[in-house]
Amino acid sequence: MKIIVLGAGPCGLGAAYHLDKLGHNSWQLFERNSNVGGLSASFIDDKDFTWDIGGHVLFSHYTYFDKAVAEALGDAYYEHQRESWIRILQTWVPYPFQNNVRHLPTEALQECVEGLRKLQGDPSQTTNFREWMDTIFGSGIVKFFMEPYNRKVWGVVLETMSKEWIAERVSVVDLGRIERNITEQRDDLSWGPNNTFKFPKQGGTGAIYEGIARPLGDRIHLNHEMVSIDPDAKRVSFANGRVEPYDVLINTPPLDLLVAACCALPETVRAAAENLVHNSGLIVGLGIEERRDDSKCWMYFPESNSPFYRVTNFHNYSPFNVPGGDTRRYSSLMCETTYSSYKSVDKADIVDRTVQGLHASGMIDGPQIQRIVSRYLIDIPYSYPVPTLGRDGALSMIQPWLESRDIYSRGRFGAWKYEVGNMDHSFMQGVEVVERLFAGGNEPTLNGRV
Numbered sequence: 001m002k003i004i005v006l007g008a009g010p011c012g013l014g015a016a017y018h019l020d021k022l023g024h025n026s027w028q029l030f031e032r033n034s035n036v037g038g039l040s041a042s043f044i045d046d047k048d049f050t051w052d053i054g055g056h057v058l059f060s061h062y063t064y065f066d067k068a069v070a071e072a073l074g075d076a077y078y079e080h081q082r083e084s085w086i087r088i089l090q091t092w093v094p095y096p097f098q099n100n101v102r103h104l105p106t107e108a109l110q111e112c113v114e115g116l117r118k119l120q121g122d123p124s125q126t127t128n129f130r131e132w133m134d135t136i137f138g139s140g141i142v143k144f145f146m147e148p149y150n151r152k153v154w155g156v157v158l159e160t161m162s163k164e165w166i167a168e169r170v171s172v173v174d175l176g177r178i179e180r181n182i183t184e185q186r187d188d189l190s191w192g193p194n195n196t197f198k199f200p201k202q203g204g205t206g207a208i209y210e211g212i213a214r215p216l217g218d219r220i221h222l223n224h225e226m227v228s229i230d231p232d233a234k235r236v237s238f239a240n241g242r243v244e245p246y247d248v249l250i251n252t253p254p255l256d257l258l259v260a261a262c263c264a265l266p267e268t269v270r271a272a273a274e275n276l277v278h279n280s281g282l283i284v285g286l287g288i289e290e291r292r293d294d295s296k297c298w299m300y301f302p303e304s305n306s307p308f309y310r311v312t313n314f315h316n317y318s319p320f321n322v323p324g325g326d327t328r329r330y331s332s333l334m335c336e337t338t339y340s341s342y343k344s345v346d347k348a349d350i351v352d353r354t355v356q357g358l359h360a361s362g363m364i365d366g367p368q369i370q371r372i373v374s375r376y377l378i379d380i381p382y383s384y385p386v387p388t389l390g391r392d393g394a395l396s397m398i399q400p401w402l403e404s405r406d407i408y409s410r411g412r413f414g415a416w417k418y419e420v421g422n423m424d425h426s427f428m429q430g431v432e433v434v435e436r437l438f439a440g441g442n443e444p445t446l447n448g449r450v
């Protein structure tokens, strides 16, 4: 069985890693870029600051993934306690917002608690994400945080999103617990799967995937952009003119682009792909020649005085994210802004608007603006696969047709399932599809059984 894997992000590398572990020899991986890692790659700018493609933190649901990471990094990583905060109404509220509303100014706090006391409706009867929010969080929390933050991060009309993806992605609410937190003036911080996380000492998140790719050697072909696929002849063509036959194709680039690249496709499949919605992102890295004493890891920004929805104190993840590892002299902020067909953002001035937003939200002052020594912009055309109401219907048209042609599309955008689209999930989708091909497994991650 000759297997071709497209894409050297976590998913493609997961497939390759497992093929290698199984001792299967007839496989090759082709990647468009000149580096591995995909959305989990890292870059060093010309001032020697390291940047991820947005704040990546490593946490895992799988011992198999942990083993691969351990082989890649050895002990060259730091382990951090999550410290995430929300900047709102000129104050800081620890994450998750709903458990820590006691930090809000009194009026806003009362509105949030009132909203919870007056909760109405059955969440299971709601038909979309926006309605679901109202029945779970109440009007105050929705008004101050849930609605503006989610509008900013998703960049779509929230009524068009489903609620089925939520599970462990959003901390839901326990009124008794919130009231106790208010009475006892207690911070409630420990929710969630990522309350501790690892980060590579050198080279940013991308170091994990470089480490995983290294032993796979020359089976990984960089600078090979897939441009078309003939599913009947089972051939994939690349921009550089190379053509490769395959028995099985594992695709990890975005599913809508795969469909567009396939010739002789039924109209129903092509039309279904038009229902796949994604947003895009602009990552602005700002290197500052000044020490920053702020233990927060990442911060959420729901308000409209900044373009970004999240900022990471990236120098806190590893000192080597700044020049010479010198955090007494340098700090680095990484800021993420969403754009989409519903939410346009002017790329020409996003760096300036990011700096203004940091100033408006009290993150940096005038003299610190003068000490910005590096401005780094990354444009990511595919950032979040949006779990829309039409997504599952579209996937149920596309995926069976592809699989009937021995094409398996997996990973964050390959499978288009945000709820299983993190690094660990994506890596394991690659592992599990290979396992299915050789041992008949049932791909638990893809099927939501994480």
Ligand SMILES: Cc1cc2nc3c(=O)[nH]c(=O)nc-3n(C[C@H](O)[C@H](O)[C@H](O)COP(=O)(O)OP(=O)(O)OC[C@H]3O[C@@H](n4cnc5c(N)ncnc54)[C@H](O)[C@@H]3O)c2cc1C
Residues within 6 Å of the ligand: 006, 007, 008, 009, 010, 011, 012, 013, 030, 031, 032, 033, 036, 037, 038, 039, 040, 053, 054, 055, 056, 057, 058, 059, 224, 225, 226, 227, 252, 253, 254, 281, 336, 380, 382, 383, 384, 410, 411, 412, 413, 414, 421, 422, 423, 424, 426, 427
């Ligand atoms: C802003 C942001 C923050 C994130 N934060 C976290 C986090 O904190 N923790 C976490 O676990 N995950 C996080 N993620 C998710 C993480 O980046 C993904 O889970 C992971 O990179 C997905 O891996 P993948 O291999 O499925 O896809 P990708 O990483 O997208 O890899 C796909 C690969 O296919 C290649 N490719 C595309 N088109 C072609 C073509 N035509 N021919 C050949 N190759 C092609 C691409 O160049 C790329 O290398 C974040 C993502 C974003 C966008």
